[in-house]
Amino acid sequence: xxxxxxxxxxxxxxxxxxxxxxxxxxxxxxxxxxxxxxxxxxxxxxxxxxxxxxxxxxxxxxxxxxxxxxxxxxxxxxxxxxxxxxxxxxxxxxxxxxxxxxxxxxxxxxxxxxxxxxxxxxxxxxxxxxxxxxxxxxxxxxxxxxxxxxxxxxxxxxxxxxxxxxxxxxxxxxxxxxxxxxxxxxxxxxxxxxxxxxxxxxxxxxxxxxxxxxxxxxxxxxxxxxxxxxxxxxxxxxxxxxxxxxxxxxxxxxxxxxxxxxxxxxxxxxxxxxxxxxxxxxxxxxxxxxx
Numbered sequence: 001x002x003x004x005x006x007x008x009x010x011x012x013x014x015x016x017x018x019x020x021x022x023x024x025x026x027x028x029x030x031x032x033x034x035x036x037x038x039x040x041x042x043x044x045x046x047x048x049x050x051x052x053x054x055x056x057x058x059x060x061x062x063x064x065x066x067x068x069x070x071x072x073x074x075x076x077x078x079x080x081x082x083x084x085x086x087x088x089x090x091x092x093x094x095x096x097x098x099x100x101x102x103x104x105x106x107x108x109x110x111x112x113x114x115x116x117x118x119x120x121x122x123x124x125x126x127x128x129x130x131x132x133x134x135x136x137x138x139x140x141x142x143x144x145x146x147x148x149x150x151x152x153x154x155x156x157x158x159x160x161x162x163x164x165x166x167x168x169x170x171x172x173x174x175x176x177x178x179x180x181x182x183x184x185x186x187x188x189x190x191x192x193x194x195x196x197x198x199x200x201x202x203x204x205x206x207x208x209x210x211x212x213x214x215x216x217x218x219x220x221x222x223x224x225x226x227x228x229x230x231x232x233x234x235x236x237x238x239x240x241x242x243x244x245x246x247x248x249x250x251x252x253x254x255x256x257x258x259x260x261x262x263x264x265x266x267x268x269x270x271x272x273x274x275x276x277x278x279x280x281x282x283x284x285x286x287x288x289x290x291x
Contacts, residue, residue: 009064010284011064012063012064012066013065013067013239013288014068014242014253014287015068015069015210015291016155016214016239016242016243017056017068017069018070019056019072019245032222033222033223049076049079049080051083053070053083054087056245057083057087057091060089060251061087061088063252064253065089066090067089067091067092067291068090068091069126069155069212070091071095071096071128071155072094073096074108074109077108085123088122089122091123092124092126093126095108095126095127097143098134099139100139101138101139101142109146113150124152124153125150125152126154126155127155128155131156131174132158140178140181140183141181141182141183144181144185153187153189153291154185155212156178156188156191157191157192158174158190158193159193160223161194161195162195162223162224173196173199173200175196175200175204184207184208184209185209186207189210189212190209191212192212193212193213193231194218194225196226201230202234204236205236210236210237210286210290211238212239212287213241214240214242215256215260216242216256216259217241217243225264228264229266229272232278237290239287240257257282260274261276
């Protein structure tokens with residue numbers, strides 16, 4: 001293994017992703033904040049979901065990714081699972097849910113689980129509520145309980161933009177609110193986490209949950225720069241996600257890790273940022289732990 005031109009490394013992990021066969025830059029949706037971008041999604045070009053997923057998975061393999069957490073709407077789940085099986089990747093399929101508690105969602109999840117999940121399977125099903133602010137308290141509690149039943153993971157978008165700080169709906173941050181519901185735990189990973197206070201960071205650390213940073217997406221959608229260096233120093237398990245072509249116009253884990261390192265290195269003669277070793281762990285072992 002290896003040689004003069006090659007180095008052997010662990011497989012890389014993309015711990016937060018939404019696949020798309022065509023970038024939204026190509027369809028004219030550029031320079032928008034997330035909330036505006038979401039309102040334009042219905043006008044975007046569509047492609048066959050199976051081939052869409054399969055093409056994305058194969059591009060992941062080309063850049064050394066061996067594990068991925070893919071989240072999207074539940075009506076496409078069968079296509080994701082089929083593409084994941086055909087690709088050879090280890091795929092955590094995050095079944096998205098929002099709004100109020102709906103038993104039909106959990107019934108659908110159970111059918112998918114029984115049809116596709118075995119102890120030997122490379123495919124796992126995760127629960128993936130869209131966000132604390134996009135889900136009722138009862139739904140978040142139900143998801144947390146269901147994850148225990150299936151002994152599986154939960155992935156959620158958390159405090160991605162400055163409009164998702166919780167102030168307008170709650171008298172506390174989204175992190176504080178979810179913690180009071182008993183939502184967080186070691187089986188939970190939180191995507192983005194850009195607008196996090198010191199209190200929020202401490203709560204995530206205490207709960208054992210992981211954070212998945214998406215630097216290119218957060219810059220592309222004008223969301224900001226997450227306090228990743230502080231999270232790493234606090235001892236939180238921080239992984240890396242690419243978030244998909246739709247959000248960062250690329251699917252290259254090395255480019256994502258490089259950008260992550262550059263924007264979180266810090267400044268001055270004695271910077272207090274992250275190191276290249278930190279970033280390598282974020283793209284490998286930390287991602288594995290988050291999934």
